[in-house]
Amino acid sequence: MIYKGFASIYDYLMDDAPYDLWQSYIEEIISTYCNSGKKILDIGCGTGEIAIRLAKQGFEVTGVDLSEEMLTVANAKAAENKVKLFLLEQDMRSLEGFEQAFDTAIICCDSLNYLETEEDVKRTFKAVSDHLAKNGLLIFDVHSLYKINHIFANATFTDQDEEVSYIWNSYLADEPNSIEHDLTFFVKEGHLYERYDEVHYQRTFKEEQYVRWLEDANFKVVQINADFSVQSKPNEQSERIFFVAQLR
Numbered sequence: 001m002i003y004k005g006f007a008s009i010y011d012y013l014m015d016d017a018p019y020d021l022w023q024s025y026i027e028e029i030i031s032t033y034c035n036s037g038k039k040i041l042d043i044g045c046g047t048g049e050i051a052i053r054l055a056k057q058g059f060e061v062t063g064v065d066l067s068e069e070m071l072t073v074a075n076a077k078a079a080e081n082k083v084k085l086f087l088l089e090q091d092m093r094s095l096e097g098f099e100q101a102f103d104t105a106i107i108c109c110d111s112l113n114y115l116e117t118e119e120d121v122k123r124t125f126k127a128v129s130d131h132l133a134k135n136g137l138l139i140f141d142v143h144s145l146y147k148i149n150h151i152f153a154n155a156t157f158t159d160q161d162e163e164v165s166y167i168w169n170s171y172l173a174d175e176p177n178s179i180e181h182d183l184t185f186f187v188k189e190g191h192l193y194e195r196y197d198e199v200h201y202q203r204t205f206k207e208e209q210y211v212r213w214l215e216d217a218n219f220k221v222v223q224i225n226a227d228f229s230v231q232s233k234p235n236e237q238s239e240r241i242f243f244v245a246q247l248r
Helices: 005-013 019-032 049-056 068-080 118-129 145-152 207-216
Strands: 039-043 060-065 085-089 102-107 132-143 155-159 164-172 178-189 192-203 219-226 240-247
Touching (some): 005 068, 019 049, 019 102, 019 132, 039 049, 039 118, 049 060, 049 085, 060 068, 068 085, 118 207, 207 240
Parallel strands (some): 039 060, 039 102, 060 085
Antiparallel strands (some): 155 164, 164 178, 178 192, 219 240
16 A cells, blocks of 8 residues: 555644554564664655654664655654654565665564565565565564454544644455555644545464465564564454564
8 A cells, every 4th residue: 555645644644543552562573582783674664754863863774665655754753863763665565776785674663564465475475585684573463363353354444633634444355364444534734625535455374374474485474463562472352463484
């Protein structure tokens, strides 16, 4: 999914997203596995919220995203925060053109769930493995089966604000464990409101499938957690699953 009009209001709508928890989790994992390298590849970096936080901690962050609009916002925010990000418009399934291998790759905010097929996920894991240094880490999170099938399914989310209002309807899609989000936004422009409509598709898979595909891409899964805690293991009602894999 390529964010279009949504990019301009993404940060406004995601104002309460737990970005600090993502940052803390990533830094703890890097510390735990003694990965002292500073080069991070942020895949699906969006508007750069996590990349900027990591750059402020001294990491050298390269961000890639399919959306030129998202990257434009990220570049402006990096300048405002006085940090340096190297930003590229790329597909996570076919990464290319990097001069050096990365110590850590991250795919945050359920960005991996925007891939529609098993083959897309496999291609992404292989692309990442080709761009990591020896013993490099891949850290990513996905929606759980429970969240797709019991929280998102046939749900409606709404919010009304003077500047931005939205109606967000979610429906189960045709493929197993997939969801379609129909979003309508009303954004204030002067004395009028501009309407934006977008459809987002997400799909998730069983934990054992992710593990098998990671192993096929020459990774060893070293940790699986739930909901931002390195101490928490996934259960039947966990909403977000975190995977940590190390290149063999």
